[in-house]
Amino acid sequence: MFLILLIASTFTQGLTIVSHGNSFITAFPENLAYFYPFTSSIILTVTALHEDTSFTVYFNNTQRTIPNLQRGATTKVMFPKTAEVHQLNFSTNSIRITSTKNVVVQSFSQTGTGTILEKSVQTSVVQPITNLGTDYLIPPLKQLDLIQTFGGSPAPFSSQRYSSFKLIIINAEDTENNITIVKNISGSVQEENFTIPSYQLIQLQANASLFKVKSNHKVAVILTHPCLEMTACKCNMIVNQILPTEFHGQNFVVPYIPGITQSRLLMTSNERSTSLSHSNVQLQPSSSGLLSLSFQTKSQYVNASGNVSLKLISPGLFVEVIPENMFAACYLLQVYSDVKNALVIAETGSKTNVHNQNSPVTNAAWTEITGTKYSSAIIPLTEQYTFIWHPSSKIAVYILENIGTTVYGGPAIPINDQPDELGCVVIPGQFEVKNEPLNWTESLAHCTSLQSQLACLTKEDIQMELANMINTTEDEEAWIGLRRSLMTTDWYWQRTPSTTPLPSSSVDYIHWADGQPLDKSKGLCASLSLDREDAFKWKSAKCCEKKRPVCYKPPTVLTALTSGVTQNIS
Structure with a gap:
């Protein structure tokens, strides 16, 4: 569900x-x-x-x-x-x-x-x-x-x-x-x-x-x-x-x-x-x-x-x-x-x-x-x-x-x-939060199976729209599509291939919690808090940990x- x-x-x-x-x-x-x-x-x-x-x-x-x-x-x-x-x-x-x-x-x-x-x-x-x-x-x-x-x-x-x-x-x-x-x-x-x-x-x-x-x-x-x-x-x-x-x-x-x-x-x-x-x-x-x-x-x-x-x-x-x-x-x-x-x-x-x-x-x-x-x-x-x-x-x-x-x-x-x-959007984008915890790789595969992608919060207004839709104070974290490159250690947005043109995967907007992200050895992937009181801040985490994935289906546009x-x- x-x-x-x-x-x-x-x-x-x-x-x-x-x-x-x-x-x-x-x-x-x-x-x-x-x-x-x-x-x-x-x-x-x-x-x-x-x-x-x-x-x-x-x-x-x-x-x-x-x-x-x-x-x-x-x-x-x-x-x-x-x-x-x-x-x-x-x-x-x-x-x-x-x-x-x-x-x-x-x-x-x-x-x-x-x-x-x-x-x-x-x-x-x-x-x-x-x-x-x-x-x-x-x-x-x-x-x-x-x-x-x-x-x-x-x-x-x-x-x-x-x-x-x-x-x-x-x-x-x-x-x-x-x-x-x-x-x-x-x-x-x-x-x-x-x-x-x-x-x-x-x-x-x-x-x-x-x-x-x-x-x-x-x-x-x-x-x-x-x-x-x-x-x-x-x-x-x-x-x-x-x-x-x-x-x-x-x-x-x-x-x-x-x-x-x-x-x-x-x-x-x-x-x-x-x-x-x-x-x-x-x-x-x-x-x-x-x-x-x-x-x-x-x-x-x-x-x-x-x-x-x-x-x-x-x-x-x-x-x-x-x-x-x-x-x-x-x-x-x-x-x-x-x-x-x-x-x-x-x-x-x-x-x-x-x-x-x-x-x-x-x-x-x-x-x-x-x-x-x-x-x-x-x-x-x-x-x-x-x-x-x-x-x-x-x-x-x-x-x-x-x-x-x-x-x-x-x-x-x-x-x-x-x-x-x-x-020119005719069907708005849609976020889905899965109840069952998965690791980051499983979460990526799950979102792909729904013809979606792990949520890429590339701009403040996208982060705010997601925050406005989550009316919870759960002490829990959920995976988003942000991870580190094994080659350069730089953060990037992992996007699912799509026929819809997508913007750059570079990270221009950030919403890290205090003290985050941690050292590379302590986490190559990123999650966000589902607690409104924490302002849905991001944290780095180990990719093998089990967390709920946040999927995002891009909008449908007129072509x-x-x-x-x-x-x-x-």
């Missing part, structure tokens, strides 16, 4: 987020494009993070299972035009995905078959149900305010279907869900209550008076505009899956998006008195509530006086800004156009360690962000599917695509929040992403 100690990605104070899971629910808002009935592409892309993954799609009375995906394989699931949510009120047009192992899901909508100037495109990360909540703040947006802010003119029609924002609320659970929407009408707070049946949805008008959604059970909330007017009589769809309030933050690096000459910030907060500042200067909102940036042509660091959600808005563009406390170690990117880039924000001192798949990025022109430890760069993408990661620090990654002069995109899909020198088959849901 083993005590299994798992090192896993976890939420930090409820604010770190990864977007993989095994249960999702979403819907496709109506994409009106240029008000013409062009052919539509309505797609969910599902990427498996583990071997032998199967997933099932549920839509109305249709159920389709796609089996046996391998790690990194992406399947496109295509839906008919009728899958869009057209009308206000209740609907059964939600789409659910369940999987046997973790996957990531992204939605893609495109309407238009003419020239590239006659298309409306939008993509959105679909959040797993584990990331959904019961308390949401809704951005106070008005179509006319946006048009006037960016110097446009109102469309020559008044239909609410075409000229207003919508809110889709989806019941994420298999039970009736009581929903409360909160409005501020002429200074008076009013509530409206209704019930959504299992896995169904409702679409509402989202004018500036609606500012909060509360529910008894988890819901997904999607803010959408089917055709947001741009210059030259063009329009583009926008979709934003709103995150629950527990995922808000205070500090943001607002990215500069090339090609965007007009942009504003939209801040949403629980507290009316919350303010946003840049370089200690408070940003002042316009009459529409939008905040002007100090500069339009470079990334900027802003901070709020409380937890907020922050969105970067430009005609036809609606980008959720990643809070600094939600930076991640690895992102998956799925792109659709011929002109595609990643915008990466990384710590200046380690920016050269940003990796695109298995290679460091070498073709990026980095620009330092004033007053911060960060730099930003645009990285051209050549593949439709890729992943960008950093081995030692957290980064932010956005996807930017162009159709003609239209820019669309948003945050990439975070799949791991803890950096690892081995790569490549591939395109799979396309499935049609009718």
